[in-house]
Amino acid sequence: MDREAEFDMVVAGRSTVAADVVALDLARADGGVLPAWSPGAHVDLLLAPGLERQYSLCSSPADRSSWRVAVLREPDGRGGSAYVHDKLDVGVTVRVRGPRNHFALQPSPAYLFVAGGIGVTPILPMVEAAHAAGADWRLVYGGRSAESMAFRDELARYGDRVELVPQEERGLIDVDDLLGTAAPDTLVYSCGPAGLLAAVEERCATWPTGSLHVERFSAVAPTEPDAPFDVVLERSGVTVHVPAGTSVLDAVRAAGIPVLASCEQGTCGTCETVVLGGTPQHRCTLLTAEERAAGDLMMICVSRAESPNLVLDL
Incomplete structure (x- = not known):
């Protein structure tokens, strides 16, 4: 299934996996086999008009009969988690788009996984894959309390490869000790709150x-001021002006060009667009340093232009 495909799924199972965290097992409404996916993938749940949210798949990629997502209720959120907790009971149908993967697990002889809170969800299938491949791996998983940490029982089967760090008992993850010295031939995968990711990156x-x-669940505030520029839409034969304070996505849509988007925060990848000319000013959280340097892709919901104009494959 390509990244723009959508279909109906039914909540086939629902369970509470931690304080304020529910896990949903989703099966195709038509009973069909699900598309293949790889660790790190997420899907869009189209909950209601104007209410779309992205959730990491945290089941086993080998299971083609259902997908599992886990959702933390966020009292100060934008309504998506409350909708999932309050309305998606067993038997309810929900529209799903995906899967899509901007956090793919690369082959490596060794891994260090660092998860915080609900950020453990994309890590679960990665751990399964690393273990099955015979890699040397370790997971350090932090949370506010033991009760708030989802899938503890599931992770227990891996023994001392998994270290749980409940903050109320042990404090924060000691990233200095964990990452202060580079480990040879080791890839680090981390997902969680902004503070944890900033410390890991440093x-x-x-x-x-x-x-x-x-992988981030929220946008990063831009450090550059907005400047106006023009966008040439190569396939449409249209040039669109993008004023300061207006996104490329909004300007393109205002010109009558339909573009698929979901989070509109630069975190999901739905609006990824090929750049044919010009230099993007990247503001998303998805592209690697190498992809940013290449400059041939951009997320038009948040990213802008370093050059006077951009040429896009739209």
Whole structure:
């Protein structure tokens, strides 16, 4: 299934896996086999008009009969988690788009996984894959309390490869001790709160290029001021002006060009667009340093232009 495909799924199972965290098992409404996916993938749940949210798949990729997502209720959120907790009971149908993967697990002889809170969800299938491949791996998983940490029982089967760090008992993850010295031939995968990811990135700055892979659940505030520019839509034969304070996505849509988007925060990858000319100013959280340097892709919901204009494959 390509990244723009959508279909109906039914909540086939629902369970509470931690304080304020529910896990949903989703099966195709038509009973069909699900598309293949790889560790790190997520899907979009189209919950209601104007309410789309992205959740990591945390089941086994080998299971083609159902997908599992886990959702933390966020009292100060934008409504998605409350909708899932309050309305998606067993038997309810929900529209799903995906899967899509911008956090793919790369082959390596060794891995260090660092998860915080609900950020453990994309890590679960990675751990399964690393274990099955016979890699040397370790997971350090932090949370506010033991009761808030989802899938503890599931992870227990891996023994001392998994270290649980409940903050109320042990404090925060000691990233200095964990990442202060680069480990040879080791990839680091981390997902969790912004503070944890910032600390992980800082300590991994001295690791070999390409060692660290992170996934964020929220946008990063831009450091550059907005400037106006023009966008040439190559396939449509239209040039669109993008004023300061207006996204490329909104400007393109206002010109009558339909573009698929979901999070509109630069975190999901739905609006990924090929750049044919010009230099993007990347503001998403998805592209690697190498992909940013290549400049041939951009997320038009948040990213802008370094050059006077961009040429896009739209």
